[in-house]
Amino acid sequence: MSNYFGRSGLRGLRGLQTGAVRRLYTLCASTVSAPPKKQESVRVQTVSYILTDLEIRAMSKLRTGKLNHGDRVEVYRNFHNNTFSIRRDGKVVKHLENWMTLYLQDVKFAVQPAGREKVRREGKNNVHAYVRGTVIKAEEHHLKETFKEKCVEWVTYNPYQDDTFTATVTDPETTFTSYQPVHKARLVTLKQGYVYAAL
Secondary structure (H helix, E strand, O other): OHHHHOOOOHHHHHHHHHHHHHHHHHHHHHOOOOOHHHHHHOOOOOOOOOOOHHHHHHHHHOOEOOOOOOOEEEEEEEOOOOEEEEEEOOEEEEEEOOOOEEEEEEEEEEEOHHHHHHHHHHOOOOOOEEEEEEEOOOOOOOOHHHHHHHOOEEEEOOOOOOOOEEEEEEOOOOOOEEEEEEOEEEEEEEEOOEEEEEO
16 A cells, blocks of 8 residues: 555545545535525535544455355454454455345354353453355345345344344234344345344
8 A cells, every 4th residue: 555655655545535525525515506596695615524544444444355146154243343244265355334235045143152251251342253154146136025025033142141143033923022042044134234034
């Protein structure tokens, strides 16, 4: 990065991003129009936002690799940049931002007991819980509606309260909600920071 942006590295990137944001706000502000009678009194004010070094580092660390249909992956919550991290063959290839959706099948929910006990003992988060499954390109294979209809159980994991992942299951007849341990699922949808499963 320093070869491209000079010695400053991130500061050079920061200048480019700040300029881009400033141009975007100027463009948005210039398209605002007032009612026709008062058009002469319209005042356009531009707003600029300067990114902090921490925000720039978080943005530059996001991986945007490509996932293929049939890839075996494991997904875990990344607390540093508030996304899901997706690993393939032991290497992080993509960060699933909140506006993205990932579809998996033949899923196993894995919790490493030693990592869970370390979290409870030290009170600090570490990576020890995974959603492992096969990537399905639902858009290409017209399965999006199937996932939407079947993945209705909300799956969560709290190392301080639970030993395993937990599914929130609602009985359709009584509308009674129960929480049950879950270790596997046929289908899983990850979107907007949540995990939904078809058990």
